[in-house]
Amino acid sequence: MDVVTFAKVPVDERFAFWREMSAKMWMPLDAHCEPGTESAFQAQVALNGLGPVQATVLTAPSLTIRRTPRLIRRSDPETLFVTCTVRGHAIGEQADRQAELRVGDLMLRDSSHPYLTRFGSTDPAGGQVLSLQFPRSSLPLPERGLRELSALRIRGDRGIGALASQYLLQLVRRLGEFSPDEAMRVSTLTLDVLTAALAGALDANSAVPPGSRRRALLAQIHAFVQANLGDAQLTPAAIAAAHHISVSYLHQLFRDEEHTVAGWIRERRLERCRRDLAEPWLAARTITAIAARWGFTNLQHFSQAFRGAYGLSPRQYRQQCAAVRLPAVREDRSDPPARPVDLAIEWSRPSPD
Incomplete structure (x- = not known):
């Protein structure tokens, strides 16, 4: 993933x-910031290609972007965009509709029709939005239905919109971690999640192919589990209830993936504990506290599971990491790890990747 700075x-x-540069990165757009703030303008753009999906994380104090009929006539990639507000607030307009978005809310737009997007934040770090751009043919939904969804707020705090929102907010944090093969798989999952969320907004779930519906549901369950690993009450029954499915169907989904529900949760928790134990900045935190942070309430059970997974006790692993000064990745970072690129110097050069 590249990060474009100024x-x-x-x-x-x-x-x-x-x-x-925004016209070169996406398509012809008309951008404006607050009057009198041009001289203090700061922005950062993180870009990552996930197969047919172009993921962009845009951070700026305030920004208004318009796509006018004149700009559409100049160039139109004929793509769809789904925007998710990561920090701050946003307003979107298209097809005589206006949506006000809060953190986690989603909105669909079409590059072939005029639109306006305005976002910002009172946070000194600025507002931040995730934009996913992909061909119309990527979504197995009727054209008329997609038009009805333009600039419609899909709430990120309820129903299937909340599950999609959790998945996308997790995606923002991990955009820089995927290998090329993983990126293609993530692309498929992302499109399945978006298909299910948009179909839910249309109340047209029958329009979603069963395979896409199943993959989207599983991706949403994975995101839900990742977001709630620290909850000791994260049980199959709780997961099934949160997704309005039966426990038996939940187990069936994981059997198809060659995992048990409990086994997959345990693996994710152990991995989080392993990372924390390797962190120099957490050296003063007890092993008991680290285990509890990720949902292990029984220290003996945690130690046995950790040794079974990694061949060392938690204490031995921590000592080994300290001895070799093993670098670690902080789990609490809000911004995705990325390779910074100075736009003025790097834009015209081919990527070393």
Whole structure:
């Protein structure tokens, strides 16, 4: 994944440079910031291709982006966008509709029709949105239904919208971690999740192929589990209830994936504990506290499971990491790890990847 910054662009030229480069990154767009703030404009763009899905995480203090009929006539990739608000708030307009988005809310837009998007935040770090761009043919939903969803707020705090939102917010954190093969699989999962969320908003689940529906549900369950690993009450019954399915169907989904529900949860928890034990900045935290953070309430059971998975006790593993000064990845970072790129210097050069 590349991160585009403006560190070496002269301050008074940054916004004009941003407007020029945004057209190259996506399509012709008309961008504006708050009057009088051009000289202090700061933005960061993280880009990652997930197969047919282009994922972009845009961070800026405030920004208004318009796609006008004139710009559409100039160039149209004929793609769809789904936007998820990560931090701050956003407003979207298309097809005579307006949606006000809070953190976690989703919105669909179509590049072939005029639209407006405005976002920002009172947070000094600025507002942040995830945008997923993909061909229309990627979604097995009727064209008329997609038009009805343009600039419609899909709430991220209830129903299937909440499950899709959890998945996308997790995706933002991990965009820089995928190998090329993993990126293709994540692309399929992401499109399945979006298909299910949009179909749910249309109340047209019958339009979603069964295979896509199943994969989307499993991806949402995975995201739900990842977000709730620290809850000691994260049981198959709780997971099934949160997704409005039976416990037997939940077990069937995991059998098809060659995992048990409990086994998959345990693996994820052990991995989080392993990372924490390797962290120098957590050296003062007790092993008991680390285990409890990730849902292990019985220290003896945790130690046995850890040794079974990694061949060392938690204490031995921590000592080994300290001895070799093993680098570790902080689990609490809110921004995805990425390779910074200075736009003014790097834009025209081919990627070393």
